[in-house]
Amino acid sequence: MAEQHIRVVLVDDHPVVRAGVRALVDAQGDLDVVGEAADSARALAVVEETRPDVVLMDLSLGEGPGGAETTRLVRAMPSPPQVLVLTTYDTEADVLEAVDAGAAGYLLKDAPPEELFRAIRGTARGETVLAPSVASRLLQRAASPAPKVSPREVEILRLLAKGLGNKEMARELLVSEATVKSHLSHIYTKLGVDTRAGAVATAIERRILRP
Amino acid sequence: MAEQHIRVVLVDDHPVVRAGVRALVDAQGDLDVVGEAADSARALAVVEETRPDVVLMDLSLGEGPGGAETTRLVRAMPSPPQVLVLTTYDTEADVLEAVDAGAAGYLLKDAPPEELFRAIRGTARGETVLAPSVASRLLQRAASPAPKVSPREVEILRLLAKGLGNKEMARELLVSEATVKSHLSHIYTKLGVDTRAGAVATAIERRILRP
DNA sequence: TGATGTCTCAACCATCGCCGGGAGACCGGG
DNA sequence: CCCGGTCTCCCGGCGATGGTTGAGACATCA
CATH class of the missing domain: 1.10.10.10 (Winged helix-like DNA-binding domain superfamily/Winged helix DNA-binding domain)
Known part of the structure; x- marks a missing residue:
């Protein structure tokens, strides 16, 4: 194998989702889940400790700082991992905030597992990965003038x-x-x-x- | 063992969530996931085919009929399974609609796995299981008069x-x-x-x- | 040094929301 | 049976509120 295993950390406040991603991702030969976190503080600690290649980040983390803010903090670390947002919604504001915070990709939870795997591998290589619906929405918005409220x-x-x-x-x-x-x-x-x-x-x- | 295994069907449009629940539930000795479905139509077919004891039902199913309507359809079958709603939100209207549709329980996705297992076992026995936050919300509403708009x-x-x-x-x-x-x-x-x-x-x- | 964007302000007139009223339908108890 | 209670739907006028127009001060940025 020329490739190293890709080390992944999960950040999501839903135990069910963490278990699901872990089960799916660990079944892939080249992907390893090396840590989990349910909130922002633990996420930073786990990333610091495990030095993963990719962080799968949910945007709504219950109490405390959200996924976007956590992404910003993770990306501010020295030689930070790539962050792939994995969430339920594809709202304009959510996507823009996440990208602005330094996310390298944006995927929806209803994506098929294969797409998730491809996204993780692509993100680890430094590529930008967007879910189709997200991409089309961005293009659509790029056409019409941005309604940014102060x-x-x-x-x-x-x-x-x-x-x-x-x-x-x-x-x-x-x-x-x-x-x-x-x-x-x-x-x-x-x-x-x-x-x-x-x-x-x-x-x-x-x-x-x-x- | 005096107890039979409890047969469970998952209905959720997120593959990740299905994988998570399956991984968690299958690891329990007395619980078996016997089927999955991503939308309303498949849910009915799978339930018809596998005759489970409990259906774990998400409320938002993407396209087509939602979880509440699907619950109604499942409960309309002859000798129907119990339905345990497992969703992200605990809005007043969501809970009432689900209960009205015949759901025996209402759980949130951020619940710890143990609570999920207890809820499944309780639901299989015909008990009514509500997440703490849901229960308190219902009591709170029961106190204040219902604001029904024409x-x-x-x-x-x-x-x-x-x-x-x-x-x-x-x-x-x-x-x-x-x-x-x-x-x-x-x-x-x-x-x-x-x-x-x-x-x-x-x-x-x-x-x-x-x- | 304009251009752009945000935040601030004042006066004019249409509009909204409150306060009264009233008619028809349904329901359970006298 | 009919009667009072409750509900939905309907109306007009008056005073307070809301939306438009137009304008100035201050930052950032090309």
Whole structure:
């Protein structure tokens, strides 16, 4: 064999998923699962200790820092492993955040095992691996202008979903009511709506807000 | 052994999860995984063929009928197996729909394996098994009066999430604008909010609307 | 040094939400 | 039987709120 075995660490808060990936991956001759972690802190410790080639990262890790933030921390380590995101959702925001955090690939949990194996091997070689649905979604978005809402506007959206009025938001954010209205107008144009209700709906749909 | 082996069928659209549950469950001496299915149609066929004692059912099955509807169909078979829902979310509406469909238990995927095994054995004996977080949520809801919104009000909510104004809704529904406002007021009191935006947010959260 | 983007603000008018009302349908108890 | 309770659906007017327009200050970046 010219190739070394590829060392893999699993990060996922679901024991069932960890067991599944381990069972599938360990059955491959050239892939070894050398560690598991259920949260961000343990993930960093396990990676530090086992020095894997690839980290399979879930994005939702229950309590504490999420998978995107954990990816960033892992990639900040000296001679870091590649990170392959393995998650349930392929939302615009999720993908972009993960890629921005330094992920080398993005795969969905409903992918067939063969695709998972190919993705792990490709990621270990430094390739960028995207699930087909993720790739097409990215291309689709690349065509239409990116609707990126600013941090302040996200703040507004959060209060909006709580049913606050403009006056209340203004008090909460320590600005004038006119400012709040201005932010709202910008949000409307960015999201392609013209009402508070529509803004909340599409913000939730695009995962800018989480229910 | 006084006990027969408990025969289990897995229904989940994620190969990884199926592999995980299979690996964990098969390692138990008294539990046998006798079949798997990734969608509703195959689930019914596999159950018909293997006659299991317990079906582990995911609620989101990708295309086609969901887990709740599939549970209903399985329970409608002659001398049906028990159904144990194993899913990611513990939303009010999800739990109620599953229980209404005939599920005997509701477990979350982040549950430790031991809890899963206990749940399977309990379900096979006909017990009702609820995850702690699910149970507490149900009790909490049982205390507060059920906020049941009428079909007409759901219609209003749908249009509301699209960002329509009262006048537009009135035209759409062939009623006066005043009527729309009245419906909205009722929706507000039922949902415990006092704005359109808040209504949309909590409607989505309570799964009255789907994103 | 423009160009771009974010955050801030004020005034004008349409719109929304609350407060009253009322009509028809269903159901269990007197 | 009919009666009161409950539910859904319907309406109008009034005051508060929301959305638009237009504009300035401040950063970053090519």
